[in-house]
Amino acid sequence: MMRAHEAGAIHGQAGDRGPAWLRRPDDPNELVAHLWAANVSKTDGVLEVAGVTAPELAAEFGTPTYVVDEDDFRARARAFRDAFSGADVYYAGKAFLCVATARWIAEEGLNLDVCTGGELAVALRAGFPTERIGLHGNNKSVAELRRALEVGVGRIIVDSFEEIDRLAALTAELGVTAPLMVRVTAGVEAHTHEYISTSHEDQKFGFSITGGDALEAVRRIVDRPGLELRGLHSHIGSQIFVTDGFEVAARRVLRLQGQIERELGAVLPELDLGGGFGIAYTTQDDPSTPDDLARRMVKIVHDECAAEGIAVPHLSIEPGRAIAGPSTFTLYEVGTTKQVGLDGGASRRYVSVDGGMSDNIRPALYGADYSCTLASRTSEAASVLSRVVGKHCESGDIVVKDEFMPADVEAGDLLAVPGTGAYCRSLANNYNHVPRAAVVAVREGEARLVLRREDEDDLLRLDVG
Incomplete structure (x- = not known):
């Protein structure tokens, strides 16, 4: 008897249109406002929260990082x-x-x-x-x-x-x-x-x-x-x-x-x-x-x-x-991309980021759906069906199952995933010995650390072997 794939139904979606509810956006640079915190916006394609931009947050606090409005x-x-x-x-x-x-x-x-x-x-x-x-x-x-x-x-x-x-x-x-x-x-x-x-x-x-x-x-x-x-x-x-x-x-x-x-x-x-x-x-x-x-x-x-x-x-x-x-998004940096051919001549673009199921296990655990946006620049490229995946050694390590994103998303770009304030940091883990991400609160143009990022010393501190 053949067992089901560990990643479950996430691998059952073929074609280049994604699920029925997903619509190709007129402009992939725009935010779907009701998915984001009140003080999140974009200027010339650059995401900002309460006056602090995504590139500034990445430069100061690193990625991945949970960013709380x-x-x-x-x-x-x-x-x-x-x-x-x-x-x-x-x-x-x-x-x-x-x-x-x-x-x-x-x-x-x-x-x-x-x-x-x-x-x-x-x-x-x-x-x-x-x-x-x-x-x-x-x-x-x-x-x-x-x-x-x-x-x-x-x-x-x-x-x-x-x-x-x-x-x-x-x-x-x-x-x-x-x-x-x-x-x-x-x-x-x-x-x-x-x-x-x-x-x-x-x-x-x-x-x-x-x-x-x-x-x-x-x-x-x-x-x-x-x-x-x-x-x-x-x-x-x-x-x-x-x-x-x-x-x-x-x-x-x-x-x-x-x-x-x-x-x-x-x-x-x-x-x-x-x-x-x-x-x-x-x-x-x-x-x-x-x-x-x-x-x-x-x-x-x-x-x-x-x-x-x-x-x-x-x-x-x-x-x-x-x-x-809704008050929080997770900020990632893109590491690699690849185009994967599907049945019937369709294809899907895979975008790998520097986090994954260690900072958001809900897609792997519950099949939860998320959205995302290019956060560090504007793009004139056409939108293509994309899947955002993590860096962990699991085929089910998926951050965003289906999203239309600019076709020119590449290594070094920043991506932001909204709606990650609940059951993401609280379910965070150290799978593959990945340190848990930082949590940063932003208010009135100032960002401050409320939970620092773990480092290798933290991972090794409990290892008495």
Whole structure:
């Protein structure tokens, strides 16, 4: 039996037109504005962000480098804060977290969701108010739970019966009370434009509603001293563009909440509907605005509470990608190019850059699509179907699967890939012993390093052989 190619479906696209949604641009030098941060533009073909050009960034900080439009990041955080006024907005630190971004989030009035001891350590280093921190995770260690209780995090989202027992023991030992949310699985998983309401209980996160585990978890918490039940937590997926899935999830979670009030006499003051709000990576994506999301989600909660005959709980949400993602692009330098013949006489141009799956593993991991642009000059050449690939020893090391780019892109040119602020640096790795890229924040004509580039000394520092 022949196994599938490791690179999967990315090698199945033949021809010179690319996927159906991809359109040949009238001018490949122009930016598709809604894919980029607010302060990114082009002048004579040269990309700039907040007054600093791509060649200047490359000269000072090297490539590849993640470049964050700080004002854009802050503005997106404020947009969610303002749209969901009266609710709590927790920035999902897993999307991208460093000391600088934690401070931005704190300054813009958002809360912070962390899911490991390491993310909590970053938040503490940043001086983030601990009462505004929530701790997630399906397998929190005793050490992680102890530290969270000792520093006084605002809530812990419990995910297993063992965790309830650990928290009961720790609160008795430390003489503190643990504020808890119970993560539940509502049988809904939303991805992009569709949701499927069956066959999704089989996952590692949360307590099943339909299987009765969620109700049992609540019962065990309300019966234990030192544990304060705040409410229920639901998360249905990622890169979501419509609220249909949230409506189904809210209905099922609030139905459980009504059951809890009737059977256990426990009133739950809070409800968290999670995050996963989508962003535009390519022209095929059409995300909702924070205002639209707030209007629809608040209405959903009010309608479902009215139907269930329970009081409306205090709502919280957890955007991560929707804040960090569009605020950042990755800057690369081209190293080689080649033209590859395809079936039927078509061809594709391969453009190799100095990064790849070590700084953005999402195309290899999820088949994620990205866009890109020539960032260092203008070009009069015709646009041709191109594939931007990395330097790693993997055929699946693809940065941009399909894009129309000028035919004269060559070694030494700079390319920029938008929408890389979420799940790129946070998933970065050292495959092939490639040092992880730097992160640079740009604001009002000034660029500053917020995470330095790793070097060979960093790679060798842990090698004790």
